[in-house]
Amino acid sequence: MVDIPEHLLLKTAEARAKALGISVEQALAEMRGEVKPTKIEKEPDIIEVSPVEVEVKKEAPVPATEVKKEAPVPATEVKEEAPVPATEAKEAPVTITKEAPAPAPEKSNGQIPAEVDFAPETKVTQRLLTVVKAKPIQKPTSEPVDKVNTWPHLMLPEFISLMAMTAFLIFLSAILQAPLLEEANPNITPNPAKAPWYFLGLQEALSYWDPQIAGIMIPGVIGVFGFMAIPYIDRNKDNKPSKRKYAIMLYTFFLAGAGTLSIIGILFRGPGWNWTYPWIDGVWFDDLLDWVHFE
């Protein structure tokens, strides 16, 4: 539930105190649930006396003024109506509303007695239940975007590219044989022994620097945790390339570095990890043997 602001609470307490004739402090305490609330005697309402109720009153063999005290009336509302002379009630069912107070009893000389409250609207009876913060029903969260149906505008290009990939793969597999050398022999180490191509940039880096640097700092810190942390480091909210030149430059440097190292590792390293030219000494990477034929 929403916390009710203090000034509203005080205002309500004052109104309640005025209505019930209690002190403001007590009203506040009641509203906070610390004290048992004062009973409200009468609820303002439209009072309608049905003919049946009037009849009950009619049968009471006492003067009209005494009905107020003794008559066993079914509803409290009737009590208010009691000062009305029985004869009047006999003629027509009387409907008493807030706007139309009943005729005054004779004993008060036409004046409305203070203890009989015929004008409930003089009491402030509303209570504060909760405060609803003002909010629009519909709030625009983003600009309207130009959208198209997924079918066919997205699914068709997807389907075509997927078919193209399948065709390319089958074509590639038909013309290029996957390498299969002699059976594995732990006793014969090929020279050079190369990792899978996606690790060759790393292997090349390891040939320059101490393993503690090239084997930990580069792949571990930069490669994994660095990459994961990118969105938390780059707090620039703009995604326009012109507004994020620094980020693009860094990533492009990384790509260029990794690409260069990988290509060197794949193509330009021969026995003993010495520099070779693939067009002179041949390719020293078995995965590529069937791809390129340099004589």
Next chain:
Amino acid sequence: MKNEKIKFRDRIKDISSGLGDSLKESTLWGSIFRPGSPFRKGYSDSPRNRSYVVMNNVLYHLHPVKVKRHGVRLSYTLCLGGLSFFTFIVLTITGIWLMFYFRPTEMAYVDIQTLQTSIAFGSLVRNMHRWAAHIMVLVVFLHMSRVFYHGAYKAPREFNWVIGVILLLLTLLLSFTGYLLPWDQLAIWAVTVGGNMASYAPVIGAQVKFALFAGLEATEATLLRFYVLHVLFLPFIIVIFMAIHFWRVRKDGGISGPL
């Protein structure tokens, strides 16, 4: 004679279209395809039916009914994310097929030789599996670069980028574990070199390598371990992360941009 031929053709046409109609009205057909599915009663092009094609399709898990116009352009994504997923599916299908003919024991090398020489399409399927694996590593990496250049990792997509990096790592691990399986000189030495690089990692490097290799060097125990990782463990993990990845793409507001 000619007349009779035409009559016969018409009769066949009537019978087949009648069969098609009664099939489409059958309870079985109606239970397979949801109301509004284009397969249920045929497709006619209307905005309503365009929505139904997606909504009454299992693809609704992947695609919303509408997407941003700029994201549909092929030059925006180059379809790299979709192709990463597709190469994974190709690898799963060809990989399951290869499993019928492969034992991760001392027979591994013989099995690959037999596969290449004596089994119908064996060589083709093995080639497809290998080249698709290389292509997947490449495509996943290109996808990451595309996402970076579009700044698509920015809020609210930060965590999906993290999942993406995990997916790249898992792709590399899948490729690496598969590298050993042919059990030839290329496989064992490439994996040995890769494992040695892993052992340079601080504190846990040597232990990781020992756990991965089931010993100090690549043996037949390593082959079994890599096989289980390759065909069961890593695919299981990667599928979970892929599901989260795809779900987050939609929850984070679909494709990023426009630039």
